[in-house]
Amino acid sequence: MDRRKSLQTLILGGAAAGTGLVFNSCRTENAETIDEAIIAGSDKYFGRTPEELERIEKINAEQLFNEHEMETIASLAIVILPPKEPHGGPIEAGVPDLVEFMGKDIPEMAPTLLGGLMWLDHKSNTEFGTEFKSATLEQKKQICDEICWHDIEIPLEKQPLEIQFFYMMRGLTVTGYYTSEVGIAELGYKGNSPNVWDGVPQDVLDQHGVAYDPAWIAKCVDQSQRNVIAEWDENGNLLT
Known part of the structure; x- marks a missing residue:
C-alpha cells in the first residue's frame, strides 16, 4: 500500500473489503499483465487489485x-510546512502531485481546492498587487494567518470557503509529507526492529509482589541466544 492509498484510507475511513479479486489481461507499462505484476510482487503494484x-x-x-x-499549491505547502535539512519539505515529498491526485480521486474536494486557489490569488493581488506564489514569504504568512484558524463552534462546512480550503490543504500537506519517504526519514521511524529486552522492570515486579526465577530469566533474555529457536521437551520444559 503506497502513501496515496494510505491517505485515501485516512480520508475516507477505509475502502470496502470483501470484493473478489478479478484477474484480467490489462497490460502495465512493462507489458506485463496486472495480475502478473501483483503475483511477481512488483514494488510499484504490490498490494493493489486490478480494479485499483x-x-x-x-x-x-x-x-x-x-x-x-x-505552482500555487507548492508555494502554499512550503508556507504550511517549511522544508527541513537534510530531508527537505513538501516539494521533495511530492505533496503537490498528491493534492492533484486526491482532488481527482475524491471529486468532492475539487471545488474547495479550486475555489481556494482563486481566493489566494485574489487576496494577494488585492493586498499586495501580485499573485500568491510571487508574494514574499511574510506576505504569504499574513494571508494564511487570516484563514488558518476556524471557529470550532461553527461546523466547518458552514464556514467561509477560504477557511475550508486552508483546513483541507493543511491536512493534505502534513499527511502527505509524513506518509512520504522523506517525511518518514525526518521522523526517524525505522519500523519493526529487534532490540534488547531485559524483562519486566523491577519496580513493576515489586508492585505486584513477583520475581523472576534467576535460572529462567537467564534463558529467556539471554541476548546471545537471540537467533536460537526455542525448544521444549515433551513435558513443556524449555530446553533452549
Whole structure:
C-alpha cells in the first residue's frame, strides 16, 4: 500500500473489503499483465487489485490543476510546512502531485481546492498587487494567518470557503509529507526492529509482589541466544 492509498484510507475511513479479486489481461507499462505484476510482487503494484490499478491509471490520465495552480499549491505547502535539512519539505515529498491526485480521486474536494486557489490569488493581488506564489514569504504568512484558524463552534462546512480550503490543504500537506519517504526519514521511524529486552522492570515486579526465577530469566533474555529457536521437551520444559 503506497502513501496515496494510505491517505485515501485516512480520508475516507477505509475502502470496502470483501470484493473478489478479478484477474484480467490489462497490460502495465512493462507489458506485463496486472495480475502478473501483483503475483511477481512488483514494488510499484504490490498490494493493489486490478480494479485499483485501472482506477489509478484513469485518474493519472486526467488533469485537475493547471501549471499556475500547481505552482500555487507548492508555494502554499512550503508556507504550511517549511522544508527541513537534510530531508527537505513538501516539494521533495511530492505533496503537490498528491493534492492533484486526491482532488481527482475524491471529486468532492475539487471545488474547495479550486475555489481556494482563486481566493489566494485574489487576496494577494488585492493586498499586495501580485499573485500568491510571487508574494514574499511574510506576505504569504499574513494571508494564511487570516484563514488558518476556524471557529470550532461553527461546523466547518458552514464556514467561509477560504477557511475550508486552508483546513483541507493543511491536512493534505502534513499527511502527505509524513506518509512520504522523506517525511518518514525526518521522523526517524525505522519500523519493526529487534532490540534488547531485559524483562519486566523491577519496580513493576515489586508492585505486584513477583520475581523472576534467576535460572529462567537467564534463558529467556539471554541476548546471545537471540537467533536460537526455542525448544521444549515433551513435558513443556524449555530446553533452549
